[in-house]
Amino acid sequence: MISKEEFVVIHTLYSQGLSIRQISRILGLNRRTVSKRLKEEDLKPYPKRSYTSKLDDYKGYIEERINQAYPDRIPSTVILREINDMGYTGSLRTLQKYTKVIYDRIGSKRGKGNEEIIRFETEKGFQA
Numbered sequence: 001m002i003s004k005e006e007f008v009v010i011h012t013l014y015s016q017g018l019s020i021r022q023i024s025r026i027l028g029l030n031r032r033t034v035s036k037r038l039k040e041e042d043l044k045p046y047p048k049r050s051y052t053s054k055l056d057d058y059k060g061y062i063e064e065r066i067n068q069a070y071p072d073r074i075p076s077t078v079i080l081r082e083i084n085d086m087g088y089t090g091s092l093r094t095l096q097k098y099t100k101v102i103y104d105r106i107g108s109k110r111g112k113g114n115e116e117i118i119r120f121e122t123e124k125g126f127q128a
Helices: 004-015 020-027 031-039 056-068 076-086 092-109
Strands: none
Touching (some): 004 031, 020 031, 056 076, 056 092, 076 092
């Protein structure tokens, strides 16, 4: 995929009278790429791809389960055991990545992480 700048340069050089071969040598692109882009009026980006996950069917249950226990954290192995019984066939690591996203989102909503840290000094040997 070429950038918007390269697209503009291709059209500019072609309007100045340079051939497709000369433009391809200058920009280091294939001749076919240059001729293809000259036929286009605007640079069209590739469509976004959406990927499915094995967790998609279980995300609602996982969020509900985490919200029920919220200040406490449920070990991901416990959740994995529960959704395995429901038919989940994915890995523990996939579940851990997803639960981290949920915990981060819940923590930011409820003000967690925004607490001010208060520092203080004690006498030598006092804390030990």
